[in-house]
Amino acid sequence: MDIGTLCNRNVIMVRELDELTLAAKLMREKHIGYLVVVKPNIADGSFSPVGVLTDRDIVVAVVAKEADPRSLTVGDVMTRQPAVVDEQTAVSTALRLMRQIGVRRLPVIGRGGMLVGVLSMDDVLDALAGELTDVAGSIRREITMEGALRP
Numbered sequence: 001m002d003i004g005t006l007c008n009r010n011v012i013m014v015r016e017l018d019e020l021t022l023a024a025k026l027m028r029e030k031h032i033g034y035l036v037v038v039k040p041n042i043a044d045g046s047f048s049p050v051g052v053l054t055d056r057d058i059v060v061a062v063v064a065k066e067a068d069p070r071s072l073t074v075g076d077v078m079t080r081q082p083a084v085v086d087e088q089t090a091v092s093t094a095l096r097l098m099r100q101i102g103v104r105r106l107p108v109i110g111r112g113g114m115l116v117g118v119l120s121m122d123d124v125l126d127a128l129a130g131e132l133t134d135v136a137g138s139i140r141r142e143i144t145m146e147g148a149l150r151p
Contacts, residue, residue, distance in 0.1 A: 003094050004087035006127050007108040007117030013038045013047060016075030020062070023053055023074050034105050037078045038115060046114040049107040051078035084109050087116050091127075094119055 014023045014035045023035055037051035053074055061077045062069050084107045085094045094106060098121070108117040 001091050001127065002087065003085055003089045003091065003108050003119050004110075004116070006091065006123045007087065007119040008123060009117040011036055011107075011115060011118050013115070014053065014074050015039070016050065016073060016078070018074045020058070020069050020072040020074055020077055024055075024058055024069065027055055034118070034120075035074075036107050036115060036118060037074055041114070046112075048113055049082060049084055049109065049115045051075070051080045052082045052105075052107065053078045082107055084113075085119065086110070091124060095124065 012026065012030050012032060012035055014026065014037055016037055016039075027033060027035065033055035035053045036049050037053055038047035039050045040047055051074075057077050057079060058069070061067070062072065083097060083101055083103070085097065087108050087110050098104065098106060104121045106119045107115055108119050110116040
């Protein structure tokens with residue numbers, strides 16, 4: 001299974017020059033704690049990830065330092081040059097990278113480094129839970145079939 005089949009392709013994006021307060025309001029409105037900061041490619045309408053902004057970034061860099069959020073842009077607080085994974089990357093490789101750098105989400109890129117989605121630990125857990133359900137169902141079915149064939 002590759003990342004492209006698991007990732008969420010409905011990515012909420014912001015730009016570096018967007019006001020930080022607007023990004024925070026977007027997080028609240030969408031009930032998310034992670035935004036991908038992008039640079040638009042005007043030629044084809046695609047977007048390249050240049051950073052990420054998390055609710056934790058806002059707490060650590062703004063609230064804890066008692067900075068005025070109205071005076072800041074997304075670019076002032078975001079994590080630049082985020083680790084990304086290609087959509088054809090194996091899940092195990094992405095999980096290793098997430099563990100190594102200590103993150104729960106990764107931007108997913110396609111051809112030319114263009115943003116195609118976001119992979120989260122939740123996406124992976126949902127997929128694994130589905131596979132475990134299939135395993136358990138197979139075992140139950142085997143027991144039922146054996147009982148029917150060999151009374």
